[in-house]
Amino acid sequence: MLSRIDERRIRTLKAAPLRNGPVVYWMSRDQRIDDNWSLLFARQMAAERKVPLHVLFCLAPFFKDATWRHYAFMIGGLREVETALSDRNIPFHLVRGDPDFRIPEFLDQIQAGACVTDFDPLRIKIEWKKQVTEPTDIPFYEVDAHNIVPCRVVSDKVEYAAFTLRKKLNRRLSEFLTVFPPFEKQDGHFRHDPIDWDEIEKTLPADRSVPPVKQPQPGAAAAHRMLKNFLKTGLKQYETDRNDPNRDGQSNLSSYLHFGQISAQRIALEVQAADPTGSFAFLEELIVRRELSDNCCLFNPDYDSVAGFPPWARKTLDAHRKDPREYVYSKNTFETARTHDPLWNAAQKQMTVTGKMHGYLRMYWAKKILEWSASPEEAFETALYLNDRYELDGRDPNGYAGCAWSIGGMHDRPWVNRPVFGMIRYMSLSGCRRKFDVNAFVDRWSN
C-alpha cells in the first residue's frame, strides 16, 4: 500500500518502534482532504496496520503577525475539512493552545501508535515539530504535501538563482507531477464530537483590528471554483495581463495555496490539461518561483533578516548605508499610507482593504520601502511586518522571498550602481507609468 506514496516525500522525524494505536495526522500547513500526500500517507499507514486514522489540528492562539483576517479565513476552511472528514468516517479533533504542549498531550490521551505531519520550511514550524517529537516515544513522519517536487529532494542547499533551481526541478518534474490517488472512506464507525466553530471564532484572542476580507471565500470548494474560473477566463491572457494592476489578470489562488486549501500539484495538472502549450508563464510562477521560496526559507536560516541576503547584495547595501535619503518614513507612516507617492499609498490601501496587493505592485512597494527607510534592516523589517499583517497570503515563504528579492537581491543579479540601492534592481514611478495606467489605479484607491 505504501508504494503509492513516493518514499522521497517522506522524512522520519523520530524513529521509534510502531505502537499498536491509531495513526494521527497532525494537519498544519496543508489544510485539505483531497490531493494531500501527507494525509494519504497517514491513511495508508493506518489501513495497512488495521488501526484507525484520526486527524488533529492545533489552533495556536498567536502565529507571527496573523490577525483576525487570517484566522477567519483559516477557520472557514477548517469547517469544510471537518465535514469532508466526517463524510469519510474519520474523526477530526481540534485542540487549542501551544502545539509543544497540546499535541504530545493529545497523542498520549489517544494512545497514538504513530504521527504524520506535513512539511513547512518556516522556523516556527520546524521548532514546533522539534518540541512535539522530543517528549513522545512514537514514530513521527513528515511528508512534503506542499511542493510538487519535494523541497528536500530538489536541492540540498540554498539556491541564489532561479535558473539553477529551475534546471533541477525540470529534471524531476515528470517523476513527481503525477495523478493523485483518491482519498477513501475509512471502515468502521467513529463517534465524532462536532466542533463549536462559532464559539472558537468568538473567543479567539486574535487581533481584530484587521477585519476578514469579503473575497476570496475560504475553503477548498471556493478554491476549486476560483481555479475553474481562471482556467476558463484568465489562463490564456495570463502572460500579458498579469502585470497590469488595473486588470484581474492573476489567478488569485495564493491565499488558498498558503492555507493549503488547494494543492499546487492539482493546479499544475489542471492548467496543463487546459492549455498544454500556452501555460509556461503561469507554471513558472506556480512551480519554479514558489518552490524557490520554500528552498530559500528551508536552507537559509536568516531568511527574514538582512544577514540572509546574498553576499553581493549585503556588500552593496552596506556601501550605500550612509547615502542621503530624499524621504525617510516611519513604519507608522507607511502603514497608514501617508507617503508623498500616490501610487505607493494606493498599493498600500489595496492591501489593507482587500488583503491582496497586485503582484506587480508588490515589487514596487517593497523597493520604495528600501528607498525611503533609514537602513536596509529597517526597510526589510517594515516590509515583512506589513506583508504578514495585511496580505491574506502573508506569513508565507513567498512573502519572505518576495521581500528579500525586492530589497536584498535574493534570486536576482547585480544591476547598475545607484544611490541607496547600490546594485539592487531599481523600480521607478515613470517605469510603472510605461507599464500601466497609474492614474486609473490611484483613482480607484484614493478614497
Ligand SMILES: Cc1cc2nc3c(=O)[nH]c(=O)nc-3n(C[C@H](O)[C@H](O)[C@H](O)COP(=O)(O)OP(=O)(O)OC[C@H]3O[C@@H](n4cnc5c(N)ncnc54)[C@H](O)[C@@H]3O)c2cc1C
Ligand atoms: C514584496 C513581495 C511580497 C510578496 N508576498 C507574498 C506573500 O506573502 N505570499 C505569497 O503567496 N506571495 C507573495 N509574493 C509573490 C506574488 O506576488 C504573489 O504570490 C502573487 O501576486 C499572488 O497572486 P496570485 O495567486 O493571483 O498569483 P499568480 O500570478 O496567479 O501566480 C500563481 C501562483 O504562483 C505563485 N507565485 C506567483 N508569483 C510568485 C513569486 N514572485 N514568488 C513566488 N511564488 C509566486 C503563487 O503561489 C501564486 O499563487 C510576494 C512578492 C513580492 C515581490
